[in-house]
Structure formats: C-alpha cells, structure tokens
Amino acid sequence: GLDWDEGPYYQMQRMDRYREVVQQLLDEGKAYYCYASKEELDALREAQRARGEKPRYDGRWRPENAKGRTPPAGVKPVVRFKNPLDGEVTFNDLVKGPITFRNSELDDLVIARADGTPTYNFCVVVDDWDMKITHVIRGDDHVNNTPRQINILRALGAEPPQYAHVPMILGADGERLSKRHGAVSVMQYAEEGYLPEALLNYLARLGWSHGDDEIFSMRQFVEWFDLEHISRSAAQFNPEKLLWLNQQYIKTADPERLARDVAPRLKDMGIAPEQGPALDAAVKMFQERAATLRELAEQVSIVYRAAQPGEEALKQHVTEDIKPALREVLQAFEAVGDWNEEAVSQAFNGVLKAHGLKMPKLAIPLRVIVYGTPQTPSLFPLLALSGKARVVAPLRAFLS
Structure with a gap:
C-alpha cells in the first residue's frame, strides 16, 4: 500500500x-x-x-x-x-x-x-x-x-x-461518486478481495496517465508522477476495469503471499487448510482463474472440503452410461501406490482407452463427483494435489 x-x-x-x-x-x-x-x-x-x-x-x-x-x-x-x-x-x-x-x-x-x-x-x-x-x-x-x-x-x-x-471522480452513470455506486470504504474493497496494489494502481491511473501504461508498481508511479499529466476533466470510476486490473495482479502474485491472504477466508468458511495439501500449491493452481481473493478462496476450497454436487449437475453430467467407466476409474485409483500426477494420469487414461472415450466425457463427471463442479484447473495436477483419500472417498461413496 x-x-x-x-x-x-x-x-x-x-x-x-x-x-x-x-x-x-x-x-x-x-x-x-x-x-x-x-x-x-x-x-x-x-x-x-x-x-x-x-x-x-x-x-x-x-x-x-x-x-x-x-x-x-x-x-x-x-x-x-x-x-x-x-x-x-x-x-x-x-x-x-x-x-x-x-x-x-x-x-x-x-x-x-x-x-x-x-x-x-x-x-x-x-x-x-x-x-x-x-x-x-x-x-x-x-x-x-x-x-x-x-x-x-x-x-x-x-x-x-x-x-x-x-477533477472529481464520477460513477459509471456520470454522477458524482457516492455510496450508492457500490463500496463505501477502502476496507470494503479489502473484504471483497481486492489487493491494495491493484486498487492503488487503478486510483493512480484514474485521471492521470503515463502514456499507455495501465499496470505499474508504486515505485514506478512515484518516479513517473507529475501534475502536468492530470486530466482537467472528471474521471469515471469503472468497477469492471478495477476488477480486471485486480485479476492481473492476482495472476502474477507470489502464491505464498496469496496463500496468507486466502487462509483466513478459508477459516471463515469453516475450512482448516493446514489439514490438507500445501495451500500455496493449491493457490498456484487456481490463481489465474480468480478476479478477487474472495473468488480465489471459493475456488481453492474445493480441494479441502467434501463435494456437494447439485442434482442438476449430476443429472446433466453423470449419466448411467458413464458409470461403468467411473467404477473402473475408482478401481484404477485404488490400485495406485505412489499417488502422483503421472500415476493418476496413467490410471485415468487407461480407462479412457479401454472404453474409447474422449477426455471430457469422463473427466467432467469425475470433477462433478469429486469437486462438485464441472470446471476445474488441469485435472491430473489437481487430483494429485488433493491426495488419494480426498479423491477416492467421494467417488466410492457415489458409486456404492
């Protein structure tokens, strides 16, 4: 800051x-x-x-x-x-x-x-x-x-x-920025999961420019800032632009730093990350997908808590014709000794080949059962990170 x-x-x-x-x-x-x-x-x-x-x-x-x-x-x-x-x-x-x-x-x-x-x-x-x-x-x-x-x-x-x-900052509607435009304090942006450097970068760029540079550090801002390049016309506060900028900062942030920011959010959700895989490793897997720390915590949480797939997702993705292949995936996973990305990939791909299936046909139902969502980062690194017990238990419970 x-x-x-x-x-x-x-x-x-x-x-x-x-x-x-x-x-x-x-x-x-x-x-x-x-x-x-x-x-x-x-x-x-x-x-x-x-x-x-x-x-x-x-x-x-x-x-x-x-x-x-x-x-x-x-x-x-x-x-x-x-x-x-x-x-x-x-x-x-x-x-x-x-x-x-x-x-x-x-x-x-x-x-x-x-x-x-x-x-x-x-x-x-x-x-x-x-x-x-x-x-x-x-x-x-x-x-x-x-x-x-x-x-x-x-x-x-x-x-x-x-x-x-x-000049004053205006809301997206062209009116003077006020409480009715959204967040009412800097601390609310922190609660919503905005990084301080992203918010400062956005505010610095609001009504001031340095060529076409959009993303810059506070050190660069201090070096570049002059009053000559402040606009004489009012700037408009664009929440979507701030969200985009925050996402760029999260994408490139140190996973260990993000893990420290995400940990208390997970604990507020009733999750004890220290009882699961290394949090920085989980964060690194999801950080390119999240626009805020709140989103990042929600996404990372699937690694640490039991899935609760909705009926609609199960009905849509886990059809009767795919269950035989899923049972074989369960058997192949149970047989894996050293649980790592390569072993998980070989076990899964063996079932794909035996049934003549394309990756999404089997991967999406597996994601829904194990993680409660059809969309996750790359499947095999995620399964390897989650651990054998975390993956096998929900699969066994669903298929029993």
Whole structure:
C-alpha cells in the first residue's frame, strides 16, 4: 500500500495549537467575535435569495460595523476571520491554471465555533503552516475554500503552498461518486478481495496517465508522477476495469503471499487448510482463474472440503452410461501406490482407452463427483494435489 514519511497526526490532538492561533488573530485584530444567531443568519440568507443575491454573511459584527453595539446577553459568539474587503486573490492552480477571486465575493469565514472548537477549514491552514506543506493536491470541490485559506495564511505572515485541484471522480452513470455506486470504504474493497496494489494502481491511473501504461508498481508511479499529466476533466470510476486490473495482479502474485491472504477466508468458511495439501500449491493452481481473493478462496476450497454436487449437475453430467467407466476409474485409483500426477494420469487414461472415450466425457463427471463442479484447473495436477483419500472417498461413496 501507500507509505508515509511521518505521522499520522490527529487534529483533535492539536486543538491547543489551533486555539492559540485563533487567539493570535483576535489579538492582532484579524479576527473578531460574531454574535449573530442561527435564526438571524437564516433570515439574512433567505432575504438575499429573495433579492437574487448570493447568500453570504454581511459582516454585521465586524468591528467597524459593530461600533457601539452591546453583545447580546447569554449568547456565545463564534470567531470569524476578518477577510479583506477589497482586492483579489489569485493563485496558479497546478492543474486548472490561474484562478482569481474578488475579496468582495468572500464572506468572513467562521474559524471557531461557539463552543470554542476550531473549524476544519481553519485547522488545515494551521497544519499546512506548521508542517511547512509545499503542495496541496485535493479535489476540485475545494477550489472555493482556497482563497479564504490563502488570506488566512497571509494574515499569519505565512507563504501559501502551491495548490492543485484535481477533477472529481464520477460513477459509471456520470454522477458524482457516492455510496450508492457500490463500496463505501477502502476496507470494503479489502473484504471483497481486492489487493491494495491493484486498487492503488487503478486510483493512480484514474485521471492521470503515463502514456499507455495501465499496470505499474508504486515505485514506478512515484518516479513517473507529475501534475502536468492530470486530466482537467472528471474521471469515471469503472468497477469492471478495477476488477480486471485486480485479476492481473492476482495472476502474477507470489502464491505464498496469496496463500496468507486466502487462509483466513478459508477459516471463515469453516475450512482448516493446514489439514490438507500445501495451500500455496493449491493457490498456484487456481490463481489465474480468480478476479478477487474472495473468488480465489471459493475456488481453492474445493480441494479441502467434501463435494456437494447439485442434482442438476449430476443429472446433466453423470449419466448411467458413464458409470461403468467411473467404477473402473475408482478401481484404477485404488490400485495406485505412489499417488502422483503421472500415476493418476496413467490410471485415468487407461480407462479412457479401454472404453474409447474422449477426455471430457469422463473427466467432467469425475470433477462433478469429486469437486462438485464441472470446471476445474488441469485435472491430473489437481487430483494429485488433493491426495488419494480426498479423491477416492467421494467417488466410492457415489458409486456404492
């Protein structure tokens, strides 16, 4: 997954620092107490909308507007930043290019609530200042926060970082990505069996490109990444593309690593893989067929648990005319001493030849009886891996 250099830091642990900076702004006359009630502000916005104006705070408690006014008794004030009234804020967005806001369009941001809690948009400014952040890369829904944050930084005597606002991610329907589009958290992707490197690869490629490269390591991404190749248009989240990419990563992953990921999933299914064949060997046999770890665990499970073939599969594939050949396969398997791929192949092929059958005619019924499914990886390596007892028992039980 992603690596990091320091931290993590939690804003709740830095509240004293934020309050210290709020007080600094108050002491320097760059912030002020606002006693306007919620009802007052709601009425103000409603009146502005009725006049066709953009709703915004009107600065009624700015010091120059509140001279001679007595703060109402019993009202706990919020603290607002005293935004400049004139001039412009211009910054060169590293994705969108130059962006300018008139200060007259910006109202005075609340930087501390009535209970004294600093607001998020203020806290991030202090964090950027204290931690000497040079670049802020975030979604373009934060563009409108940027001029306010720049003004606060300048009021503190700090140099603003460079900003890059990347387009939002849309769902397959073209709407802004939300919970209704599927997975609601990164952890849900983990539960569904996506590898972290596949998810990171997909997210990196979403809205950014390096030529036609689709699959790349995090090391390559760090080497290649630049802001110049971020798309200015919104990217669409495609679950099918993510699933395909995850499958490519599973195909090439180290079987031992996949086995460690699959083992707890098997245990959740009531399977103890340590009591059967080596799990990494089983994983290696199935990994090219699975798109997720969840699928891989389901597929590998047939090696470790008794088959439960459905009636429809038995009716379709295990017909009366094939049962004599299956009985001979059982006898041939029971006679095998050293159970390995070559011995299993010879025993099975001997029955094929004796009955003049083609491979699928006998292999599919055997798969259904032993593994509960007509489709498996290459049959002889799978039978050899499963072990003689695991193969012979269901075959004997079905034919008895």
